[in-house]
Amino acid sequence: MEAGDVxxxxxxxxxxxxxxxxxxxxxxxRMAFRLAFRLxxxxxxxxxxxxxxxxxxYRQINRFEARSNFATWLHRIVxxxxxxxxxxxxxxxxxxxxxxxxxxxxxxxxxxxxPERLAMSTEIRRRVDASMAxxxxxxxxxxxxxxxxxRSIDEIGRTLGVQQSAAKHAVFRAVKxxxxxxxxxxxxx
Amino acid sequence: xxxxxxxxxxxxxxxxxxxxxxHRRACAECDARFQELTAxxxxxxxxxxxxxxxxxxxxxxxxxxxxxxxxPERQRSWHxxxxxxxxxxxxxxxxxxxxxxxxxxxxxxxxxxxxxxxADVPRAxxxxxxxxxxxxxxxxxxxxxxxxxxxxxxxxxxxxxxxxQWAGDLVAASRLYRRNAIAxxxxxxxxxxxxxxxVLLDIVHQPPDAxxxxxxxxxxxxxxxxxxFKVRVMSNELQYRLEQPAPVxxxxxxxxx
Numbered sequence: 249m250e251a252g253d254v255x256x257x258x259x260x261x262x263x264x265x266x267x268x269x270x271x272x273x274x275x276x277x278r279m280a281f282r283l284a285f286r287l288x289x290x291x292x293x294x295x296x297x298x299x300x301x302x303x304x305x306y307r308q309i310n311r312f313e314a315r316s317n318f319a320t321w322l323h324r325i326v327x328x329x330x331x332x333x334x335x336x337x338x339x340x341x342x343x344x345x346x347x348x349x350x351x352x353x354x355x356x357x358x359x360x361x362x363p364e365r366l367a368m369s370t371e372i373r374r375r376v377d378a379s380m381a382x383x384x385x386x387x388x389x390x391x392x393x394x395x396x397x398x399r400s401i402d403e404i405g406r407t408l409g410v411q412q413s414a415a416k417h418a419v420f421r422a423v424k425x426x427x428x429x430x431x432x433x434x435x436x437x
Numbered sequence: 438x439x440x441x442x443x444x445x446x447x448x449x450x451x452x453x454x455x456x457x458x459x460h461r462r463a464c465a466e467c468d469a470r471f472q473e474l475t476a477x478x479x480x481x482x483x484x485x486x487x488x489x490x491x492x493x494x495x496x497x498x499x500x501x502x503x504x505x506x507x508x509p510e511r512q513r514s515w516h517x518x519x520x521x522x523x524x525x526x527x528x529x530x531x532x533x534x535x536x537x538x539x540x541x542x543x544x545x546x547x548x549x550x551x552x553x554x555x556a557d558v559p560r561a562x563x564x565x566x567x568x569x570x571x572x573x574x575x576x577x578x579x580x581x582x583x584x585x586x587x588x589x590x591x592x593x594x595x596x597x598x599x600x601x602q603w604a605g606d607l608v609a610a611s612r613l614y615r616r617n618a619i620a621x622x623x624x625x626x627x628x629x630x631x632x633x634x635x636v637l638l639d640i641v642h643q644p645p646d647a648x649x650x651x652x653x654x655x656x657x658x659x660x661x662x663x664x665x666f667k668v669r670v671m672s673n674e675l676q677y678r679l680e681q682p683a684p685v686x687x688x689x690x691x692x693x694x
Contacts, residue, residue, distance in 0.1 A: 266508065267667075273504070274497030274666045281496065285489035294489070299504050306508050372484045380485075394451060395478070396487050401453055419451075420444055427477055 254318050262309045269309070273302050276319060280326050286396045287330035287389055288337075289380065297333050301326045327389060327407050334385035341381070371433065379429035383422050390415055391422035441467040446474050498669050570621055571675045574614050574630070578672035581607055581633055585665045588640070594652040597643050604640040611637060629671045636664055 254275075260268035280301055284294035304325050305312075312321055380388060386408065393399040393407065405415035441449075441457040441464075449458050449471065461467040584603045587596060611634040618627040636658055643651055659665060 266505070269508075270501045270505070270670060271663050271666070273501045274663060277497040277500045278492050281492050282489045286487045289487055291490055298500055299507075302500060302504055303507055306504075369484050372480060376481055376485045392487070395482070401448075401451075416444070416448075420447060423447055423478070424443070426481060427474075430477055430480070 258309070258312065258318060261306075262312065269306055272305075272318065276322055277302075279319065280322060283323065283326050283397065284330055287327065287392045288333055289377075293330075293333050293337070297326060297329045300332075301329045304329065324407050327393070331385050331389055331408075334388055338385055368433070372430065375429040375433065376426055379426045382425055384418075386410075387418045387422040387425075390418035391426075394419045440464065441470070443470075443474075446471050450474055450478060495669070498666060498673075501670065502673060567621060568679060570614075570617055571623075571626075571679055574618065574626060575672050575675035575679065577607070577610055577614055578629075578633075578668050578675070581611075581637070582665065582668050582672065584640075585636075585659055585668065588652070589656055589659060589665065591652065594647045594649050597640065597647040597652050597655065598645055601641055601643065604637045608634060608637045608641060626671065626675070629667050632662055632664055633668060636662065 254272070257268045257271050261272060277298060280298045281294055284297035284301070285291065288294050288297060301322065305322055308325075312318070380391075383391065389408065390404050393404045394401065399407070401416045401419065402412055404419070405412040408415060408418075410418075439460075441461050445457040446461065446467070448454070449461065457467070461471055580603075584600050584607065587600055591597070611630050615627050615630040615634065618624075618630060636655075639655060639658060643655070
């Protein structure tokens with residue numbers, strides 16, 4: 249959908265036209281899913297985040313300023329929804345502390361690498377996943393936006409509604425925890 | 438000499454402005470720390486990709502179907518009523534109101550009121566007629582979906598001529614169903630049929646030796662009107678309504694919305 253079309257569709261959607269809103273959902277859903285997946289690292293959570301984000305967008309569409317970019321506005325909503333999902337996941341995990349961790353799927357098994365390399369990749373992934381699980385929701389989101397989405401610290405701060413320094417420290421703390429989890433591997437190589 | 442902090446090195450890794458970048462390049466110790474950080478984070482990128490699973494072309498439709506019944510009711514502003522679709526809805530409504538007024542206006546010889554059972558019989562007939570109409574239109578949308586999808590995915594312009602005959606059959610049917618939909622107070626269905634009809638006509642009127650440019654233009658028309666999406670939503674909507682055990686009520690607004 250082109251910019252002019254988006255503006256016209258938005259004007260109709262903010263007037264309560266559900267059909268117009270369905271067009272926005274159709275043209276932005278895949279982008280929202282990609283972002284939600286990178287932020288949550290979980291397919292089912294990402295699906296929930298996408299749906300919740302569009303429902304929030306519909307509720308708040310009157311607050312959307314016409315001169316802004318809809319994709320940027322939706323991006324912020326997806327980040328906030330992902331943050332809420334991670335917070336409740338964090339809380340659930342805190343409640344069942346002591347339960348064994350779930351098996352980590354072996355995503356590194358593609359491409360037929362050597363057994364040693366495969367084992368190392370699996371171990372790295374296991375350690376990074378484990379360290380990601382220890383990040384606070386803000387650290388995880390800030391790290392995912394910086395490392396996987398290529399957003400600047402300034403953008404991350406604006407998206408999360410925090411000072412630039414707070415965004416920067418969230419990324420630093422995340423990287424520090426991930427590096428610490430990989431430190432034993434570095435010593436063995 | 439002040440060495441780079443971990444924060445400075447990380448900022449540089451991410452391409453953000455770092456005041457110490459020059460020092461890092463000149464200092465072997467800081468450079469070694471930077472290389473180590475780079476190796477670690479590059480390994481994370483390679484190993485933990487967070488590459489999202491692919492979502493199909495129907496994903497937007499799936500999301501819409503999942504949320505549409507959860508959206509809060511909103512008051513439509515008056516200017517949003519000034520769309521062709523709502524004009525159609527208003528026209529249909531006026532027709533129905535006029536028709537009802539003609540039937541209900543008390544005449545000099547007012548007939549005896551009918552019993553409830555007697556009134557139920559025509560109501561059941563009307564429901565059966567509406568179901569039959571919706572079933573036919575739903576099938577029509579499915580066939581149109583196939584033609585449009587063939588054109589959207591065709592590798593060569595030949596595909597356009599291959600679909601022209603199908604499109605011609607569908608145009609004639611579309612006109613009939615649209616009139617029927619208006620008469621049955623289904624403005625949402627009628628509006629999608631009207632859009633579909635216009636694009637189908639364009640397909641029918643393409644020259645037999647259509648070029649890649651012609652094919653692209655038709656695709657652009659289908660895409661810019663989100664026609665395939667609307668046809669699928671409407672088809673799903675009709676199927677949903679037909680699955681409901683209660684009598685099939687007419688929708689007074691676009692069923693996509």
